[in-house]
Amino acid sequence: MNFKGGSGKTTSSAHLAQRLALKGYRVLAIDLDPQASLTALHGVQPEFDLLDGGTLYDAIRYEDPVPIAAVIRKTYIPNLDLIPGNLELMEFEHETPRALSRGNAGLFFFRVKEALAQVDERYDVVVIDCPPQLGFLTMSALSAATGVLVTIHPEMLDVMSMSQFLRMTADLMDVIADSGADMSHDWMRYLLTRYEPTDAPQNRIVAFLRTMYGDKVLNAPMLKSTAISDAGLTKQTLYEVERSAFTRTTYDRAIESLNAVNDEIAQLIQKTWGR
Numbered sequence: 001m002n003f004k005g006g007s008g009k010t011t012s013s014a015h016l017a018q019r020l021a022l023k024g025y026r027v028l029a030i031d032l033d034p035q036a037s038l039t040a041l042h043g044v045q046p047e048f049d050l051l052d053g054g055t056l057y058d059a060i061r062y063e064d065p066v067p068i069a070a071v072i073r074k075t076y077i078p079n080l081d082l083i084p085g086n087l088e089l090m091e092f093e094h095e096t097p098r099a100l101s102r103g104n105a106g107l108f109f110f111r112v113k114e115a116l117a118q119v120d121e122r123y124d125v126v127v128i129d130c131p132p133q134l135g136f137l138t139m140s141a142l143s144a145a146t147g148v149l150v151t152i153h154p155e156m157l158d159v160m161s162m163s164q165f166l167r168m169t170a171d172l173m174d175v176i177a178d179s180g181a182d183m184s185h186d187w188m189r190y191l192l193t194r195y196e197p198t199d200a201p202q203n204r205i206v207a208f209l210r211t212m213y214g215d216k217v218l219n220a221p222m223l224k225s226t227a228i229s230d231a232g233l234t235k236q237t238l239y240e241v242e243r244s245a246f247t248r249t250t251y252d253r254a255i256e257s258l259n260a261v262n263d264e265i266a267q268l269i270q271k272t273w274g275r
């Protein structure tokens with residue numbers, strides 16, 4: 001998560017979910033963003049394929065929610081299931097204030113967590129791609145999460161925006177915690193995205209972030225690579241593209257960076273499991 005648009009949330013989520021699935025974890029990827037980029041990356045067209053619903057909204061809405069299993073679909077990657085998103089998710093942002101004023105929202109921030117509890121046995125890891133805003137959807141994801149990744153493009157304006165995001169998030173989490181909810185997480189990390197090691201100003205920002213946040217910044221950064229953005233043009237991740245589609249060094253550099261990031265996250269997960 002991060003409310004900075006274009007900070008690499010979807011790209012990171014898609015590659016993480018796919019890498020974990022390829023490694024044998026049973027993974028559920030959830031698109032919580034009405035823009036539905038994660039959905040499109042997995043071959044579901046948000047504007048055509050979900051005319052009768054089928055997003056997480058159906059399972060977390062206040063009236064007549066469906067079992068979460070009803071909105072889970074297989075992808076063609078073994079071990080990877082998807083709950084797609086589309087504009088309908090916005091309903092949750094509109095309905096929650098109404099439900100709160102009627103007094104029947106209950107603990108709105110637990111709706112995602114409670115829905116996920118129904119399929120707890122089926123998955124090892126759930127990856128949630130959040131929208132670039134700090135609304136009820138993002139807060140619900142934050143309440144459901146056991147680990148949090150904040151994507152950060154290392155440039156000054158992005159860092160300033162992130163600091164606002166963190167402050168607002170902390171305030172909101174305090175409010176929720178005051179109502180008795182456990183808002184602690186097993187881990188929280190910053191992930192540097194679209195990083196260009198030859199860019200001097202970026203390096204200064206990276207040095208600054210590492211000094212400020214220490215080991216809360218993942219060691220491995222997600223390098224900026226035309227291989228990643230090119231794959232995105234055909235709605236693919238780099239894990240789906242042939243190595244021969246790119247200059248070998250371009251491909252290798254990008255895939256090494258992605259694997260290093262994703263395997264570092266897998267290690268955090270293993271550590272949480274006590275392995």
Ligand SMILES: Nc1ncnc2c1ncn2[C@@H]1O[C@H](COP(=O)(O)OP(=O)(O)OP(=O)(O)O)[C@@H](O)[C@H]1O
Nearest residue numbers: 005006007008009010011132223224225228229232
């Ligand atoms: N490591 C990378 N190298 C090159 N391009 C990248 C990389 N990561 C992301 N991009 C490109 O940057 C753009 C924004 O990335 P992405 O959609 O992942 O960001 P986002 O944070 O999910 O955006 P939004 O806030 O709109 O949801 C995309 O076009 C993507 O292809």
Ligand SMILES: [Mg+2]
Nearest residue numbers: 009010033037
């Ligand atoms: Mg996105």
